Amino acid sequence: MDIQTALKIFRISESDTIKELNLSYRRLVLKYHPDRNLHRLEWSHKAMTRLNAAYETAVQHLGFASKKKNEGRHATAHDKIRPDVYTDIRQAFDLVLSGIFEYYQYGLENIHIRTGGSPRFHYVAAIRKTQRGTDRLTSIVRSNITPAERSNVKPLHDFALAFHSNMKISRTASPNSSAYDAKAYSHYRTASEYLDLTIQSFLFPEISNPKKRHSMPECLSVSNYEFLTVITAFPESSWVTDSVIKFHLLECFVKVTSAPIARM
Known part of the structure; x- marks a missing residue:
């Protein structure tokens, strides 16, 4: 079509x-x-x-x-974000991604395998990483940042919050x-x-x-x-x-x- x-x-x-x-x-x-x-x-x-x-x-x-x-x-997105703010955003989102990576690496989208043993350990670890990264993004969003910085961090923050909620579905x-x-x-x-x-x-x-x-x-x-x-x-x-x-x-x-x- x-x-x-x-x-x-x-x-x-x-x-x-x-x-x-x-x-x-x-x-x-x-x-x-x-x-x-x-x-x-x-x-x-x-x-x-x-x-x-x-x-x-x-x-x-x-x-x-x-x-x-x-x-x-x-090309100009980085220029619109102060270096220290960019570093904070990048580190926070990388922490979110590390949690999501662990979630998928061990097949934890399959709810049935999360109940015990090694999968349970990795499931808890993945949620904690994602939560910590999300909390950091929340702090950045609530801080005194510029409109350009806020527009860059908001989609990452929204996605992190949404994925964290998704991970907790049981x-x-x-x-x-x-x-x-x-x-x-x-x-x-x-x-x-x-x-x-x-x-x-x-x-x-x-x-x-x-x-x-x-x-x-x-x-x-x-x-x-x-x-x-x-x-x-x-x-x-x-x-x-x-x-x-x-x-x-x-x-x-x-x-x-x-x-x-x-x-x-």
């Missing part, structure tokens, strides 16, 4: 951001999702297939445009769940797996599984769709709260991928 067709579907322009794209995508999911169109399932599935194809095209195009725009700022599926909740969990699990794949592949390609790698727009599209399915199609499900937490992480991750200081 070409970009002009995709943008027309979402009624946005090339000057809009991924935030506007996601808002439009959510609105259209509510309109076309099969669970809301039980009387015309074939039409609904075709509409969602077209919508997801449009989303992949649009998110890739807008993400590239955002990246190019930020590259123009990249619910697992119950064999006694209702069919309604089990179906919601199926969407939640798929969304979570694609989100983890995306974050891990972007931040730590050296430990990601090459056989499971997909394009970032594809992973974001699937994850976005599946989380929204839980939230909108299964509003009474026990998985809505965790889906909202992870969906917020997804949004924060998209912003941090184009943050100049995150790539320095």
Whole structure:
């Protein structure tokens, strides 16, 4: 699908951001999702297939445009941040990344292995590192920094907070769940797996599984769709709260991928 067709579907322009794209995508999911169109399932599935194809095209195009725009700022981003503040931000975010790295290195996104032994030790260590780094970023955000410095640190801080909340999710599926909740969990699990794949592949390609790698727009599209399915199609499900937490992480991750200081 070409970009002009995709943008027309979402009624946005090339000057809009991924935030506007996601808002439009959510609105259209509510309109076309099969669970809301039980009387015309074939039409609904075709509409969602077209919508997801449009989303992949649009998110890739807008993400590239955002990246190019930020590259123009990249050379001067360091100049806009005082050296001591830059060092503080970099060290704080590196501590967050070290916690996230340990989390993925030992497969701790798999909740079932966290309960004891070495995995439990690494899980606690990963959370503590991420918490310490997040606390440092919080202190920087609350300190007397310039607007330019604040705009650089905010996406890192938001992502750190969101990932820390994600790490603390500990619910697992119950064999006694209702069919309604089990179906919601199926969407939640798929969304979570694609989100983890995306974050891990972007931040730590050296430990990601090459056989499971997909394009970032594809992973974001699937994850976005599946989380929204839980939230909108299964509003009474026990998985809505965790889906909202992870969906917020997804949004924060998209912003941090184009943050100049995150790539320095």
